[in-house]
Amino acid sequence: MTRFGFRYRARRRVLAAGVLAAAVLAAAGCGGASGSASSSDGTVVLRVPDPGNSGVLARGKKDGSLAKALSAVNTKVAWTGSTGPFAPAAQQINAGQLDFSQGSITSAIAALGQKPGFKLFAQIAPDKAGEGILVRKDSPISTVRDLIGRKVAVNKGGTAEYLLLKALEKEGVKPDQVKRVYLNPAETAPVFNSGQVDAWAVWAAYSVPEISKGKARFLVNGDQVGSQNYSIWAVRTRFAEEHPKVVQAFYEYLRERGLQQIKDPAAFINVFTEAGPQAFNGAARELTISNLRQGAAAAPIGAAQLADFDGVARFFADLKVTPAKVDVKPHVLSLAGSGA
Structure with missing residues (x-):
């Protein structure tokens, strides 16, 4: 589940797949895996789980910086449901009902063994303090x-x-x-x-x-x-094929704001409210700030990360967590200028 998409967003975040699908379709107004959502004026609609009360995307949602960054590539965001475990999100991506989601490389490996409809395009170093x-x-x-x-x-x-x-x-x-x-x-x-x-x-x-x-x-x-449990960002394959500039712009936003979060983590906590179940206060707030300062921002997936991903995949296969070793490399998207 730390890192540029702020992994500590909500205390109870599981949403039934049917409810999420309904929310996605209602918000985006467009269907399946064969195409991408768009509004009536031709603007691309980027569907991503709502970030809740803390983190990079929560901050971007409130201050309008994400909308501004995406407007440069004729794109707007549709917030769909709530951030939660990657496994159900991967199912929604595969069904063409979600375009982007964040998760762990461990969960991604399990999902990649199930005829995935997504690519991995960014990674964040393992959260060795919070997990x-x-x-x-x-x-x-x-x-x-x-x-x-x-x-x-x-x-x-x-x-x-x-x-x-x-x-x-x-x-x-x-x-x-x-x-x-x-x-x-x-x-x-x-x-x-x-x-x-x-x-x-x-x-x-x-x-x-x-x-x-x-x-x-x-x-x-x-x-x-000795965890190699990177956080990863995934994009629906068809969306990436149709809108590579949008994927690049979204990544660059995550990268820039992730670096800001490391420098000033308090500004990315309790973005919308300082009360309620999604708020961090007292010792929880201080512990979260400490963890974020030790975290990392989004970065491209390079040779070193691919080697680590391969190690996790081999480990899971050796211990029969997965029925066979998953080859992650074919499912990685190289961003412009990344050298990956």
């Missing part, structure tokens, strides 16, 4: 080896399962020595806090609230397990 394995603050678990025989909550085939398996590998623990409990991340906090699972592998959107409330601590974080 990891949580245990309750008073838990007796102090090492990864203490997880043997215990239950750990993960989302299947994504960031959480990857983090857990990486941590076990590093400590020489066999995967079947730990019970993986597959849960929707947005519904896991009550299960974790009630003790029904012993640990929770998760990213910053969920670790920040738990840690800032004093309920949990990291057993290990992404840096300690």
Whole structure:
């Protein structure tokens, strides 16, 4: 799930596919995978999940800077549903109902093994401070080896399962020595806090609230397990073919504003409201600011990233998370001047 598209946007962000599809179609007014949305005056419509209350796109939505940047390529934004896990977003892209979305390379690899209709065009370095394995603050678990025989909550085939398996590998623990409990991340906090699972592998959107409330601590974080879990941006293949200048303009906006976010993270938090479930206050705000300062901005996908992606794909295949090794390279879009 950190980085230029601000990964800590909402605490509960899962939307049923049917609801999202209806929202997309209502907002964009155009259909499937064979073409791109456009308004009656010929303006291109770029469909992307609503960013919520924090992050690069939230800031751009409020101050009009994103609309201004895209107007230069005769494009406007349609906000469709809410930002959430990449797997359902990938399904919407494949169905021609969404044009852009952000996710993790781990989730993207799983989706790329399913006849994808999208390309990856940007990456953000792994969030090694905000993701990891949580245990309750008073838990007796102090090492990864203490997880043997215990239950750990993960989302299947994504960031959480990857983090857990990486941590076990590093400590020489066999995967079947730990019970993986597959849960929707947005519904896991009550299960974790009630003790029904012993640990929770998760990213910053969920670790920040738990840690800032004093309920949990990291057993290990992404840096300690050697995570290569990049954040990625994906674009619908047909959209990229029809509107390469729009993809380039959108990327350049994400890159520029991402660099600004690193320098001044407070300006990208609580963009629309400082109250309510989407707002970060107190310890959560300070922890989020700290994480963002350690983050990265969008960048092209180059040879080094492709090698890391290949390593993640091989790791997933070796541990039977995916039925076979996914070749990511054919699904990467080279941006103008990127050298990728």
